[in-house]
Amino acid sequence: MSKTKIKQTSVSVIGIAVTTLATYLPYFKNTYGIDTSTMILSQKQMLDGYLSQGRFGIVWLFHLFIRNYNNQIVPFIVVLLLVLAGIYLYFILKKFDKSSSNFALTLFAIVFINNPVVYSQLYFKMQAIHIVIRLFCVLIGTHLCLSENKNIVKIIGGAVLFGFSLLIYQVFAFFIFSMFLLSMLLFKEKRTQILQSMFPSLVIAGIIYVISYIIASMTINYSSYGTETYxxxxxxxxxxxxxxxxxxxxxxxxxxxxxxxxxxxxxxxxxxxxxxxxxxxxxxxxxxxxxxxxxxxPAPRVYFGAFSVVFAAILYLLAKKGGQYKWLAAAVTLLSVLFTFGLSQRANHSYDNDVKLTQEVVAYSKANNIPASDFDKTNVVFLGNLQAGNQGIYRKLQDIFITGATRTSFFQFDPPLTSVRPYDFMKTQGYNFAIPDQALRTQMTTQYSGLPDYPNEKAFTYSPANKTVVVRL
Structure with a gap:
């Protein structure tokens, strides 16, 4: 390799690493989302939930390597793995697509892992490491199918890698299919071997998953959440x-x-x-x-790899055209990086607001002579939803990616009169307030509907007869 090519490669590798670290810098803050709070409070409950959804691979990895979930170390592992995934993808493209510029290759690798749909999936930190592990499974499987190994080796190896990625998260089937089409489009001279190895590997991987699902059904009661929701x-x-x-x-x-x-x-x-x-x-x-x-x-996070492949491929093809298209691709890549950074910042800001609201509930309770030892006997009823900070076009655009179970605030819940999520969040902060029953919530909603909205200090009130703190969000 010439000195010029070595220099180009070094610049690209450093560029991918620095861009990814900068994009996910806010991700290092020890915050968490709704489902992650469940993992923190009860790891077994969350793992049982994964089993009921057919995500066996996540549970296996937890049992093998993660006895006690630690939310603080997740970002350090995830971001490092993302950097390595981006660099690995860059070298796969560089090896098999000789017609592309180093600039186009670098843009593809950067935007593939630095986009809002990837963040919306990694927002669930309790499964983020597993997401990136299966990302590597797909990349290694694709690389294997493009290699010059014997076809039987590629089919078996690809099937194992793709199969394991499906066992972690079923929607990776769509990601692998997109990677198959991308490989067919970019690597023209390898189309025959891609058809003979990668496509059969995906089919066999699907069969592996179906067989595992059927066998597991003998001992697992599957949730209907997926079919009811999607x-x-x-x-x-x-x-x-x-x-x-x-x-x-x-x-x-x-x-x-x-x-x-x-x-x-x-x-x-x-x-x-x-x-x-x-x-x-x-x-x-x-x-x-x-x-x-x-x-x-459906929620954007389910697209994950398929979106990344298509989004990155479009910018890649634009960059290959050169001229003004090259700079258009670079501009869109930069916007993707900045927007992803903004999503992570918003999640952190919302988390801080939730901590602040929790502290205000605690302070108000103590001001009404409720000692911390009696919090578990004190009901807290939240009326409405916490929508502060959701105004404006930019916020609404962000809501496209942070939606459903990934909504940023624990107090932006739905429906407000039945959710336990705010109480789980307060419990993770060390405050175990009583969860009011439906009748009390309904009564408080009618009785205190005239309260001003939070953060007005008069949004809080206390009903001694019911031992209930009421907060109008």
Whole structure:
């Protein structure tokens, strides 16, 4: 390798490392999201939940390596692994795509791991390490399938790696499929071996997961959360309005996508050009989750790798064109980095606000002569939702990525009269207030509906008869 190439590679590696460290700098703060609070309070409860969702790999890794979850060390491991993943991806592309500039390769690696959808998944710190481990499984499996090893070795090795990634999180099937299409698009001279190794590996990985799921069903009661939350095909007859229209639209897209896939395969077999068709299939692969579930609006985090592949590939192809397209790709990459940094900052700021609100509840309780020893006998009723800081176009754009269970505030819960999340959060802060029953919450909602909104100091009141602190959010 010439000195110029060594210098370019060094600059790229340093650029990927520095950019990733800068992007995820706020992530190092010891904050956590809703589900992570459950892991902190009861690791077994969270792991049982993973088993009920068929995410066996996460549980295996916990049992093997993580006896007692420590939220503080997670960011140090995750960000280091992200840096290594970005550098590894850069070298995979550099080895197999000889036609691309070093600039384009670097942009791809940076934006692949520094985008808001990746952050929205890593926001759940209790599963972040596992997410990055399975990311490596997919990258290593892809690298293996592109290598010059014997086909049987590539198929078996790829199946094991891809299969383990599915056992950790099932939606990685869509990520692997996007990686398959990306490999077909970029590495033209390897298309035959990609078809003969990577695609069979994905199919076998799927079979491995299904067999594991069936065997585990003998001892595990599976949760219906996934089908109730995401699956629309099984309840098409009961859907109304936009949801039904969306499911029908997804059915039409599914038919069109399947037809395009068949046409591409036939053209490829006959030796005709398929580059544009592969590009359309790759871009369309971001919707494979929607197609599989008939769902138009799932949480962005479920797209994870598929989004990263498509987003990075588009910028990569723009950068390869050179000229003004090159700088457009660089500008979008920079915006992705800044926006991801902003999401992490917002999550930290919201966490600080939740700590502040908890401290104010504690201070107000003590001011009303409730000793800390009696907190477990004192009800706290929160009326409404904490929406402070959600105003403005930029905040609304951020809400696209921090939504559902990843919403930033523990007090931005839904529905407000039944959630235990605020109480779990206060418990992690060391304050074990009593959780009011539904009847008391309803009574307090009617009785104190006229309170001003928090952070007004009069948003707090105390009902001695019910031993209840009421806070209007």
């Amino acid at each position: 699956m629309m095909w099984n309840k098409l007859g009961t859907l109304r309005g936009f949801q039904k229209l969306g499911a029908i639209l997804m059915a039409l897209i599914a038919l069109g996508y399947a037809a395009l896939f068949v046409i591409t395969a036939l053209r490829l077999k006959s030796g005709k050009k398929v580059d544009r068709l592969l590009l359309v299939l790759l871009i369309g692969s971001i919707l494979t989750f929607n197609i599989a579930f008939g769902n138009v609006r």
